[in-house]
Every structure is written in C-alpha cells, then in structure tokens.
Amino acid sequence: MADAQPSLSRRARRLAAPDADVWRVHEAALERLAAGxxxxxxxxxDPDFPTPEPIKQHTLAQLAADRTHYxxxxxxPALRQAIADLETRTTGRPFEPEQFVIFPGATAALFTTFACIADSGAEVVVPEPMYIGxxxxxxxxxxSVVSVPLDATRNFRLDPDRVIDAINANTCAVVLxxxxxxxxxIIAVESLARIANACRQRGIWLVCxxxxxxxxxxxxxISLLRATDNLDNIVVIDGLSKSHAMSGWRIGWAVAPPDxxxxxxxxxxxxxxxSCQFVQDGAAYALAHDEPFVQKMCDEYQARRDYLVQRIAGIDGLVCAPPQAGMFVMLDVSAITAxxxxxAxxxxxxxxxxxxxxxxxGATTRSYVRVSLTQPVGVLEEACDxxxxSLPAIEAACA
Ligand SMILES: Cc1ncc(COP(=O)(O)O)c(C=O)c1O
Structure with a gap:
C-alpha cells in the first residue's frame, strides 16, 4: 500500500502566512542586507538598544546560582510581586501578585488570554490600524475581527462611540x-472608562x-487599570520587550480577575x-531598577521622532503627524500612490x-507605510537624504 500523507490541522492551515505580502519588502531587505x-x-x-548592563549582570549571577529549573x-513569585509593585505605583491602586500571570512574551499572554475567553467563531471588536501580530x-x-477605523486625520484618535456601536451579540471582547x-x-482616559463600562454592561471582556x-x-x-474602577471584565497585557529593550528575553504578563x-x-x-527562572529573576530586577534606562531610551525615541517628522515635513508628497508615543511613525504616501x-x-x-x-x-492605512524609530538619528538622516x-524615481516606480 502506498504511504498516505498525514494532514495539517485546519488551524495550521489558517495560520499559513496570512500576512506574507506585508513582510515581503522586509524579507527582501534582509536578504539584500545579508548579501552586503x-x-x-x-x-x-525590535529596539536597537542593548538590554541595560546591570540587568544582564544580575541575570548572569542568577544563572550562575543555578536558577535554571522549572x-x-x-x-x-518575585516577578509577580515586582509587577504588582509597579502597577500599584503607576495606578495608585493596590495590586497583589496573585492578579498577574507571567508568560514567555506579551504574544503568549495575548494568545493564552484569547484562548481562554473566546471560542472558535466568536468575534472581537478591534480598532484599526491594529498591531500585525x-x-x-x-x-x-x-x-473573527470586527474592525473600527481610527481617525487617521486626527493622529489615529479613537472614537469610543464607534467602538461601542460595533459590539454585537457575537462579540466576546473589545481589544484596545x-x-x-x-x-x-494614546487612548484618552475617558474613552477607556466609557468602553470599559459598556463592555461590563454587556458582559464582555475588554483586553488592553x-x-x-x-x-x-x-x-x-494612563493604564486601563487606572481608568476604570471595576476590573471584573478587564485584562491588561504588558511586557518588557520594548520598554526595557528585552525582546529576546520573552517576558510578558497579563493582569486579570481571579477565575x-x-x-x-x-x-x-x-x-x-x-518561563525560564533566571530570565524572570532578571525581569524582576529590571522592574525595580529601571527608571534611568527607560527614561534614556524614551528620550532617544522622542529625539528620533522629532527629527524624522521635521525632515518629512520638508519632503513634497509625504505627510506624517508626530505620534504621541511608541516606536513608529506612519507616513501618508497617498499624494504619490494609494x-x-x-x-514600500x-x-x-x-x-x-x-x-x-x-x-x-488594516485597510484604513492602505496608503501609508510604517517607519520604525529603531535607528539612531544619523541613520534616519541618511534615510531622509x-x-x-530619489523621490522622482520612487514616484516613477509607483506610477
Ligand atoms: C502592540 C504589540 N503587542 C505585543 C507585541 C509583542 O510583544 P512581545 O515581544 O512581548 O511578544 C508587540 C510587538 O511588536 C506589539 O507591538
């Protein structure tokens, strides 16, 4: 009898590169970079900064102390406590370690959260543009995703009424x-509170x-944890990949109600x-000793944003508004091509x-490209030059 071919699950087939086109330019760029x-x-x-030295040193000491087990x-417990302390400090309301679950990255925290709150066939309401992941x-x-466009002309501002209006009988969660x-x-604190209220009244989750x-x-x-008093239907996801330049360490967490x-x-x-013990030790240390590093990185992203936005303002055909936060600038290229x-x-x-x-x-930003601020000003300068x-040649290639 001829060998039969085992098949992949429907899930795996659904996952097969739904966003392959989006990464084509990036992958071609990596190939060309590798070729010199x-x-x-x-x-x-991915932040271009190294993980701050004291965090690395502390983690190495924990590794040497054989913190290498399940x-x-x-x-x-020490990391859950450090996160509870952080949230207590930043929100002004008391948090306990029992409210937090540690994951190997925010992606795993998000995946697990949705696996636990949404059955197959359920819908989520998500503002767009949304994170590719x-x-x-x-x-x-x-x-299934019901998307709600953000207002690209007003710095991607979120209208809470549009989000609330998009909730229907199949919605299991709103995702912000x-x-x-x-x-x-940045979503305004009043908008967070209104959406949290609407979700609670309808008995659905709000994941932020x-x-x-x-x-x-x-x-x-302002965290959703501060914006709303009642946390019964609230899940907040965070992690160290961006804030502490620790993307490869894979540390993320969820704060959620007890069940x-x-x-x-x-x-x-x-x-x-x-998750890895010594990595969690390093993460707990990072959260307790982070302020100077985080502030320095934030200042640097701001300087890069300012530089890029000011240079783009001088280039005909390209438009961008200064983002309020984060590591990216969205370039509106609609004057050149839709x-x-x-x-790209x-x-x-x-x-x-x-x-x-x-x-x-998402379709809302079809006529945009995303520019990452993970290069120093000198490199951004060369890019803008x-x-x-080459703008006429770029325009010709887009025609
Ligand atoms: C909005 C958002 N959420 C989650 C993630 C994933 O984070 P992590 O590296 O902790 O999995 C990213 C990474 O780019 C992101 O931009």
Missing part, C-alpha cells in the same frame, strides 16, 4: 492597544495591550510549562530603505 547591500532597515519593531506556571492569534483561534502600534496614539506604556512623549499613558488567572495558569501549564505596498517596494528598490506597508495593519534625492 547597503540597506536601511526601518521595518522592525518555574510555577503562573510565574515566579493580532491577526495570527485570531486566525489560529478561529476568532494604547499606546498604539502602529498609530502611536499596553506594551508601549513607558514610551510616551508629551502626554502620559481568568486560574484559567490562564491552567492553559499556560499545558502550553508552556512556565498603495503603500507599492511605495519602490522605496526599497530605489532608495534601499525597508518599511512595512500600511495595509498590514536618500528619499529626498
């Missing part, structure tokens, strides 16, 4: 991201991803069986600069 081409990478959201599924999670779990990737928008909370420029970030904490722990016990993907390809071909086509974040010099 002089490419400027402005496509990734860890509780809910996370190391949500799509894979929703696809894997069979969750503040400060937002890619829009760099706050991984850029420490990189805000003029206005502070959900239990479910997250059960799921995590089956899926991950805990297709940001075409622009031309920018790579002509000026050797890689960006992410705005359509990756190249764009300036």
């Amino acid at each position: 081409d002089d490419i400027i990478l402005l496509s990734v959201g 860890s509780p599924a809910l996370g190391e 949500y799509r894979g999670i929703f696809a894997a779990l069979g969750i 991201n503040t400060p937002g990737n890619p829009g760099g928008n 991803d706050e991984v850029y909370s420490l990189f805000t420029f003029e206005e502070p970030h 959900l904490v239990q479910a997250l722990g059960d799921f995590s016990g089956s899926a991950f069986f805990g 297709d940001g993907g075409r622009f 390809q031309a920018l790579l071909d002509v000026a050797r600069i890689s960006t992410i086509p705005g359509v990756g974040f 190249r764009i300036n010099q």
